Amino acid sequence: MTDAEIEAFSADGVVCLRGAFDADWVEVLRRGLDRALSGPSERRRIWDADEHGGTTTYDSQCWLHVPEYRDFVERSPMAEIAGRLLGATAVNFFFDAVFVRTAGVRFRTPFHQDEPYWSVEGFDTCSAWMPVVPVARESTLEFVRGSHRWNQRYRQQNFGALTDDDRDQVVYDVDDDRVPFPDVEGDRDAYEILGWAMEPGDVAVFNARMIHGGSGNLAPDRDLRVFNTQWLGDDVRVAFRPEGMDPDHTGAMVAAGLAHGDRVGGDLYPELWRRDAAGA
Numbered sequence: 001m002t003d004a005e006i007e008a009f010s011a012d013g014v015v016c017l018r019g020a021f022d023a024d025w026v027e028v029l030r031r032g033l034d035r036a037l038s039g040p041s042e043r044r045r046i047w048d049a050d051e052h053g054g055t056t057t058y059d060s061q062c063w064l065h066v067p068e069y070r071d072f073v074e075r076s077p078m079a080e081i082a083g084r085l086l087g088a089t090a091v092n093f094f095f096d097a098v099f100v101r102t103a104g105v106r107f108r109t110p111f112h113q114d115e116p117y118w119s120v121e122g123f124d125t126c127s128a129w130m131p132v133v134p135v136a137r138e139s140t141l142e143f144v145r146g147s148h149r150w151n152q153r154y155r156q157q158n159f160g161a162l163t164d165d166d167r168d169q170v171v172y173d174v175d176d177d178r179v180p181f182p183d184v185e186g187d188r189d190a191y192e193i194l195g196w197a198m199e200p201g202d203v204a205v206f207n208a209r210m211i212h213g214g215s216g217n218l219a220p221d222r223d224l225r226v227f228n229t230q231w232l233g234d235d236v237r238v239a240f241r242p243e244g245m246d247p248d249h250t251g252a253m254v255a256a257g258l259a260h261g262d263r264v265g266g267d268l269y270p271e272l273w274r275r276d277a278a279g280a
């Protein structure tokens, strides 16, 4: 990783790292996705099913039962990439997520930020969006440049409304200090939107406060399979949110002995990279 890439991540909130993973790691993830999709997890949700039978599926925290995901999380260069981009002393793994669209699906993920949904709070976070098939510019994930530093609390999209599943509802108190989420899709010219056509092995790494969304818009013969991992740096602490969380880790965290305000850790959120004593 170059200094320019680290600087882009800090200033823009996102950087696309080309060829960050070799073909072997991509193959590991493809095998993992095949295995995971053949057996549902209790966290799997169908976000959209269209009139042609196309689906957009979301699932998360499957590294606990998919050995290929665990292998990638624990042994691939991703933890070090996260640590160096964040300028962290140490990095803990948070969870994995997959976004799978069948061929020709048009459904686009509504623009949102990730951190407000999480059961943790902090600026030093990153999310690594890694397609395991080629993705065209018009189908890729998009980012509003610099939005991770806007320092404004927004009412986010309730993804729970896509599925009606009680477990994922994020509903804000109307009297809080949040403002309506900006209409990025409806007013695209007002924003500087970044996004890249990507090949397997590339990864887009972004701060979890970045406004991002899109993807979808697939050509009839193209599907999209994305493996995503989320990483936590120095200032991040457990935060249980009254408005709800998605995915909600409260139960798992409490069972692991973690309380609001704690630094994450333990077997569920392992520390997987630490800067060495010389600072390198």
Ligand SMILES: O=C(O)CCC(=O)C(=O)O
Binding pocket: 099, 108, 109, 114, 127, 129, 141, 212, 213, 214, 215, 216, 226, 228
């Ligand atoms: O791939 C998508 O459609 C959504 C990705 C996303 O929102 C994320 O990685 O946080």
